[in-house]
Amino acid sequence: MKNTVKKFYYSRKKLGLYLLFNLLLLTLAILFTLTVFPDYPVVYYFAIGSCLLSVMGALTVFLLPLPLAVISEDSIKIDRAEPLPWTSVRSIRKVRLGTGIFSKSILRLTPRSLGSYHLNLMQKISAKSEFGSFSIPLYAMNSKDAQQIEKEIRKCFAEMAPKKAHTPPKKTTHHTSAPRKTKRVAKKRKDQAL
Numbered sequence: 001m002k003n004t005v006k007k008f009y010y011s012r013k014k015l016g017l018y019l020l021f022n023l024l025l026l027t028l029a030i031l032f033t034l035t036v037f038p039d040y041p042v043v044y045y046f047a048i049g050s051c052l053l054s055v056m057g058a059l060t061v062f063l064l065p066l067p068l069a070v071i072s073e074d075s076i077k078i079d080r081a082e083p084l085p086w087t088s089v090r091s092i093r094k095v096r097l098g099t100g101i102f103s104k105s106i107l108r109l110t111p112r113s114l115g116s117y118h119l120n121l122m123q124k125i126s127a128k129s130e131f132g133s134f135s136i137p138l139y140a141m142n143s144k145d146a147q148q149i150e151k152e153i154r155k156c157f158a159e160m161a162p163k164k165a166h167t168p169p170k171k172t173t174h175h176t177s178a179p180r181k182t183k184r185v186a187k188k189r190k191d192q193a194l
Contacts, residue, residue, distance in 0.1 A: 004073065005071070005072045006152055008069045008149045009068055011140060012062075012065070015058070015061055015065065016062060019055070021058075022051070022055045025051050025055075026048070030048060066079065066080070068137075068141065074160075078134060078135070081120055081123055081134070082120075084111060084117070086156055086160035087160055088112050089111060090110045091110045092107065093107075094108075097131065104137070105138040105139055106131060107138055107153060108130075114133065136149060
């Protein structure tokens, strides 16, 4: 049987909006530092340099998109993290982060143990948060891909989950006890006997 691999990417539209946001931030940083801090080159270089790095990162992921998730029958690889085998996944749940219009959906995979797993820096940072070390940001994908990836993850998890041996239910014997001897029962028996 051939091991099929499915790749899912971030939405190009959302990556474009991220790039536009970073360009706007760079423009504001240039205007702000030139008007408010013209005599402080350290502030200027720090603000412009950090915004420029952010724009370069956004441009890189826009032009050379990396897969958000690579799903095979044996494991799932999220971003640049090490592949997580399906047998190591304890549970999968859909979580809404935030409130109101700012709430976002993620699909959180909870591993059985993180002891032997090598976490990258972002996984270590998000391990203690609601986001978790292994999460798929459904809000960063188009809706069709988000539904498809959720379906694929649940299917692979269900296929690789340890199957419980079916044991037939134990046969129970019901004991019927005699009715309690109350005054009324004793009177009925006495009347029946006459």
